[in-house]
Amino acid sequence: MIHVLQSQVTAMMDAPHKITTDRVPLGRALxxxxxxxxxxxxQRMLEILGFSTVAVSGGRDAMVCLNQYRYDLLLTDxxxxxxxxxxLAGWLKHQWQxxxxxxxxxxCPAEVAGFMRGNLVDHWLFKPFxxxxxxxxxxxxxxxxxx
Numbered sequence: 197m198i199h200v201l202q203s204q205v206t207a208m209m210d211a212p213h214k215i216t217t218d219r220v221p222l223g224r225a226l227x228x229x230x231x232x233x234x235x236x237x238x239q240r241m242l243e244i245l246g247f248s249t250v251a252v253s254g255g256r257d258a259m260v261c262l263n264q265y266r267y268d269l270l271l272t273d274x275x276x277x278x279x280x281x282x283x284l285a286g287w288l289k290h291q292w293q294x295x296x297x298x299x300x301x302x303x304c305p306a307e308v309a310g311f312m313r314g315n316l317v318d319h320w321l322f323k324p325f326x327x328x329x330x331x332x333x334x335x336x337x338x339x340x341x342x343x
Contacts, residue, residue, distance in 0.1 A: 221248040223338050228258040229285065229300070230276040232237065233272030234323070238271060239301070241327050255279025262288060267295060268338055274301035274308065285316040296337035300325070 225247040229235040232253070239251040247269070252258050254309040256278050258270070270288055272281035297316065301308060302323040314321060320335045 204309070222246040222334075224250070225269040225271060225334075226249045226254060226258060226261055226267045228252045228270070228276070228281065230251070230254055230273060230278075230279075233298075234273065234300075240245035241330050245325065245331055247334075255281070255284040258284055259287060262291070266292065269296050269298070269334060270300045271300065273300050274303060274311075282311050282314075282316065289316050296334075298333055298337075312322070 200244060222245065225242050227235060227239050227242065227249055228251075229238065230253050235251050235253060239249045242249050250265075250267075253274055255272070258272065259279075261267075262270070270285070274281040274286055281299045281301075285299065288295055288297060295333055296318045298319045298320040298321060299311075299317050300323055305312070305320075305322065308320070311317070318337060321329060321333055
């Protein structure tokens with residue numbers, strides 16, 4: 197799976213997508229993943245979609261960021277060494293219930309069905325996912341801001 201992600205990152209970095217600075221971003225997204233390649237890929241995907249992004253490699257770092265700034269979207273991996281994404285989602289929803297949380301995971305849906313029944317996560321993405329799948333997920337939660 198890492199090889200697939202690495203080739204996706206390379207393809208996206210070489211892609212002719214332009215991020216223009218003269219438009220208002222869709223919002224500020226915090227991306228959390230302990231896998232550097234996945235982190236960079238998802239960050240780039242969100243930037244292509246028009247988000248301003250901050251990327252960190254663990255749940256504890258994410259908590260620091262979330263305490264310092266209000267984000268329009270949290271996109272986090274489920275399984276990380278220091279804190280799992282579901283616990284991070286619970287902490288965030290306790291602080292700010294209206295911040296959308298998308299959890300991404302390489303685990304099959306049957307293995308996370310118990311988590312999926314809870315109300316802490318607004319959407320689940322199963323790795324590997326496409327730019328179009330990510331766009332469809334974030335479109336549900338983020339309004340385009342007026343310029």
